[in-house]
Amino acid sequence: MTETLQNLLISRIQKTGPISLTEFMAEALHNKNFGYYTTRDPLGSLGDFTTAPEISQIFGELIGLWILHAHQQQELDGPLCLVELGPGRGTLMSDILRVLLKFENIEQLLEVHLVETNPILRQMQQKLLGNLKVLWHDDLSTLPDQPWFLVANEFLDTLPVIQLIKNGDRWTERLIDYDPGRGHFFWTSSGSTSRLSLLISDQVSSKAPDNALLEFSPATLGIFKTIAENTSKKGGAALLIDYGYLKPSFKSSIQAVHDHKMVDPLSNPGTNDISCHVDFQSILYESQFFELNFHGPIPQGEFLISMGINERAERLKHGSSIQQINDINIAVKRLTATGEMGKLFKVIGLTPKDSPTPPGFMT
Numbered sequence: 112m113t114e115t116l117q118n119l120l121i122s123r124i125q126k127t128g129p130i131s132l133t134e135f136m137a138e139a140l141h142n143k144n145f146g147y148y149t150t151r152d153p154l155g156s157l158g159d160f161t162t163a164p165e166i167s168q169i170f171g172e173l174i175g176l177w178i179l180h181a182h183q184q185q186e187l188d189g190p191l192c193l194v195e196l197g198p199g200r201g202t203l204m205s206d207i208l209r210v211l212l213k214f215e216n217i218e219q220l221l222e223v224h225l226v227e228t229n230p231i232l233r234q235m236q237q238k239l240l241g242n243l244k245v246l247w248h249d250d251l252s253t254l255p256d257q258p259w260f261l262v263a264n265e266f267l268d269t270l271p272v273i274q275l276i277k278n279g280d281r282w283t284e285r286l287i288d289y290d291p292g293r294g295h296f297f298w299t300s301s302g303s304t305s306r307l308s309l310l311i312s313d314q315v316s317s318k319a320p321d322n323a324l325l326e327f328s329p330a331t332l333g334i335f336k337t338i339a340e341n342t343s344k345k346g347g348a349a350l351l352i353d354y355g356y357l358k359p360s361f362k363s364s365i366q367a368v369h370d371h372k373m374v375d376p377l378s379n380p381g382t383n384d385i386s387c388h389v390d391f392q393s394i395l396y397e398s399q400f401f402e403l404n405f406h407g408p409i410p411q412g413e414f415l416i417s418m419g420i421n422e423r424a425e426r427l428k429h430g431s432s433i434q435q436i437n438d439i440n441i442a443v444k445r446l447t448a449t450g451e452m453g454k455l456f457k458v459i460g461l462t463p464k465d466s467p468t469p470p471g472f473m474t
Contacts, residue, residue, distance in 0.1 A: 116145035116381035120296075121289050129286035129299050132365070133330075136271035139380040141228065147381055148269065149229050152200065162265050163352070163411075163452060164203035167442035169427070171206020173418040174350060178260045179211060181348035181462060181469045187258055191220040192347070194259045196251075196334075197266035198225045201236035207262070208243065222246070224254055251337050258347030261338060267353045268386040270330040274363065275305050277323045282308035282316070285324065287377060296377040315359065323361035326387060335394050336401075342461050343401040348469065349461040352411060355389030364388035391457060398461070406460035406472035412453025414471045415446055 116138060124130055140147045163170045182191055191211075195204050204223065211217050223245045227233050233247055248254060274285040284301040307327055319325070338349050356364075367376040367383040376385050391408045398405040407414075424443050428436045447453040460472055 116142055117379065119145070120380060121291075124287075124289045129288040129301075131284065131286055132274050133271040135287050135296075135377075135380065136385055139383070139385055140269060140271075142381065145381040147384060150231070150381070151229075152231055152235065162199060162203075163446055163456075164199070164206060164264065166445050167439070168206050168209075169420055169423050169442070170415070170446060171203045172210045172423065173415060173420060174203070174262060175207035175210030177350060177418060177469060177471055178207065178262070178348070179214065179217075181466075182260060184467055184469065185258075185346050185348075185463065187346055189220075189257060190222045191217065192222045192224065192255060192257050192259050194224045194226065194254060194261040196226045196261070196263040197269065198227055198236055199232060201225075201232075201239040203262065203264055204236070205239050208240070222255070224248060224259075226251060226254075251334065254341075256345075258345045259338070259341055259349070260347050261349040262352075263349070264352045265354075267328075267331050267334070267351065267389045268355070269384075270328055270334070272326045272328040272331075272365070272387050273307060274365075275307055275311075275325045275327070276300055277316075277319050277321055277325075279321065282311060282325070296380075298377075319359075319361050324363050325359055325361070326364060326390060327393075328387075328390065331389065332393060332397055335397055339398060339401040339403060339461060342463060343403040346463050346466075348463075348466075349459075351394075351459040351461075352456060353389045354455045355391045355408070355457055357392050357395075357408070359390075359392075389457075391459065394459065402464045404460075404462045404464060404466060404468070406462070406468065408457035408459050409472065410454045411456035411458055412447035412449065414458040415453075417473070418471045420447060 120135065120138060138146065141149060143149060193207070198204050204225065211221065223240065223243055225236060225245060226248045227236065228249055237245065275282040276285045278300065281304045283303060284305045286299050286301055287296050288299045289296050311325060341347065342349055364387045365376045365385065367374050367385045369383045374383055395405060420443060424439050427439055445451045458471070460469055462469055
């Protein structure tokens with residue numbers, strides 16, 4: 112049998128029984144040899160999806176201004192430590208740096224740190240950012256012990272989740288099994304009450320209909336806690352941008368994309384971009400345990416408009432061709448319109464407890 116991720120998962124299920132969604136997602140996305148994010152460039156027209164930085168340079172430029180403003184508000188000594196989680200091709204960081212390097216004396220302060228495990232994307236990032244010193248990290252544990260000015264755009268939605276399903280008055284874990292007769296993976300249940308059910312409030316549980324689903328992401332909360340702890344103790348700021356929710360829908364948010372089309376999340380593991388909506392309510396709850404200011408979540412469109420996307424777009428149009436002007440208009444609409452990315456995507460800001468409200472979140 113040819114070694115593939117599907118065969119590895121089938122073998123594991125045959126030996127130990129159904130596996131968790133967390134395990135399935137972790138292998139499908141991050142397996143060293145077969146994982147979706149470790150073996151290819153998933154972005155753009157030749158990939159499976161397009162992120163905001165790939166749509167328009169304005170997105171990254173405005174985030175660069177946000178970082179500069181947050182840094183100036185805190186009057187920190189020492190380097191300006193830029194961190195990006197899941198930087199893709201490096202497009203967002205390139206746009207951020209283009210803005211920052213316009214300001215006097217910034218270049219000598221800059222340190223750029225990219226958290227990236229995909230060797231293909233690392234090469235693309237290095238090529239795009241080659242004129243600057245960039246350090247790569249497999250995870251947050253090796254980031255420098257100093258204030259971070261951190262950005263994570265469409266990163267949290269790729270982290271594995273656990274799903275619980277309501278059966279009567281019990282919440283059991285949703286698992287994944289394999290049917291050799293039909294040759295496909297399918298959903299099943301653990302049958303026993305999950306310990307995670309202790310985290311579900313009586314109010315939420317009473318509102319949930321039978322077969323309702325709830326999602327938990329220990330990986331997301333672990334990364335958030337690391338960022339929050341560093342921000343509260345050392346200063347800096349973080350901007351987290353992703354699609355998600357504040358109230359549970361009691362439905363699965365797991366989705367998979369291949370060649371810009373929705374596909375079955377359990378089909379052909381390792382070849383599809385699997386993601387889920389981020390539980391912003393749990394992040395908001397965790398933020399209470401740290402000495403920091405939590406801003407948002409607010410819709411991406413609202414944030415970008417507040418940061419001046421329309422004004423920046425008008426400046427870019429000067430001297431542009433009709434086609435370029437049309438492209439700018441389309442890009443702004445995609446990033447800000449309610450029916451596009453403007454409402455679904457949310458923005459969260461983290462700053463130290465005593466710092467003023469950063470731009471984009473001022474009411």
